[in-house]
Amino acid sequence: MEMQYTVKYRAVHTCKTIVNEAYLQHIILPENNATQELISEIYTVPESCSLQKSINGFGFNSVKLHCKAPFKTIVFEAVFALKKIHEGVQKKESLINTSYQDLNSLEFRTDFETWLTPTDHTSLPEGCFSLFKILETASILEYCLALNSMISAYITLKSDMNPMPSKLGNVLSDAAGNARDLSHVLIAVARQNKLPARFVSGYLYENLKEQSGSQLHAWVEIYCPNSGWLGIDPSYNCLANQYYIKIAHGRDYTDCAPVKSIFYASGKHEVNCIVTVASQQ
Template sequence: MNLIIIEPYFFVMENSLGIKSNFSQNGYGFQTLRINTAKTFEKIDFTATFKIKKLPSNPFEKTPVFDLQDNYDLIHSLDFKVDFEPFLRKTKFTTLPESSGNLYVFDPALSIFENLQKLNRWVYYFIHFTTGVTHVHTVLQEIIETPNGVCQDFTHLFCALARANNIPSHYVSRYLHQGHGYFGDSQMHAWAEAYVPQVGWMGFDPTNLLLVKEDHIKVAHGKDYHDCSPLKGIVYSHGSNDTKHSVEVLAQQ
């Protein structure tokens, strides 16, 4: 079973105005932070420090012998579709254009896990990783017509095709610490989680053709980018505002 254990053991969140932070939980079970102030300010800085422990995980370890017929019957059942409806739903960013037809169809002779691995590989080779050609509002029709993009585009396409084949999928915002040579290794990254019967949620990184392991650090998941964008700061104030961020991920032995 592909369980990746994250154990947070140190967390500090500070802001330059010294205002108390209020935490709440969103609809997906993740903590959100809010501050309120009557003070006038021109700039505010947030500094967050986290230390976590991740236990090693092998996605292929203890993989069961899949019962293909039962698994395919399950994903087509009404109860399954009701239970996983939010992550089977089409969204603005995970809707395939009608012109794409059956862009990727699962092979019923293979297990769902095997099909998802093949989908991961297919998306990796279909899109050419190219920065600066897409943006946060890019939809899949643009990607399919001109297959160039970044991690969010890879992930949206993976999620859309998994859902088109009746597999629930999460869009995940996380950090990737793999040293050098991987896309997204020094900034917020995105990849997918798909639900595999008999196993549970498993992570797939189509941008780098990886299965998610201990070097992938999850922050949040949702239906698409809009639910868990890397930076979702909301400032209610007069005038315009501009937000910048940076991140550093360090590994300790």
């Protein structure tokens, strides 16, 4: 099944004092991969800013604004059109046969070192892992699904997006968190269980009648030996499907944060982002 999407991204950067110069890096461009293809991209920026396409530390596309004229507010808009193909069911079935044996080999652990090493945002406090203990399942896929539903059930999804990722200890004690927090928890537990896992930033098409603005979404990819990366979303307890539009992945949120900014100003600055995803199918 093929889907056609139009994604609108709007970011409003504001600062309490006048900013003389700023660099704004946005990682918002859908990636081209086996299941999605970017058709067009249109950007709207103030005249005083220069817009350049570049890459982030892991090679994902970024859109950089360099503003040199003094300002207090900058509005940046991007519109993307893309095609998304739904993954075949067949591929999913091959996942079922993967087993745990390969995970312990030194070669595997070495090759996937980047996605197995905990980061500051994907470290669970001691003892928390016992919360998500799952007895051996028949396959890695089953394990992932079971873990995903467990986390999804344990932590209530909140929609607010703090600028900074929450501490996982707090997320677990509150039993509440946003999509980013849930993803961090899933990654932490997966890595602890020797499964390579990475954080994915992207857009989610929510088939609602009234399109109101939402935020960027976050989910997880877990590596299954023999079959590759499996997209999995703890926020909605499902596998990533044709409604999931991937932008980038990283070890955790900070590697693919949608906005990174450097302001040459004394005042505090903040950014408000609104995303709308519409389907033409």
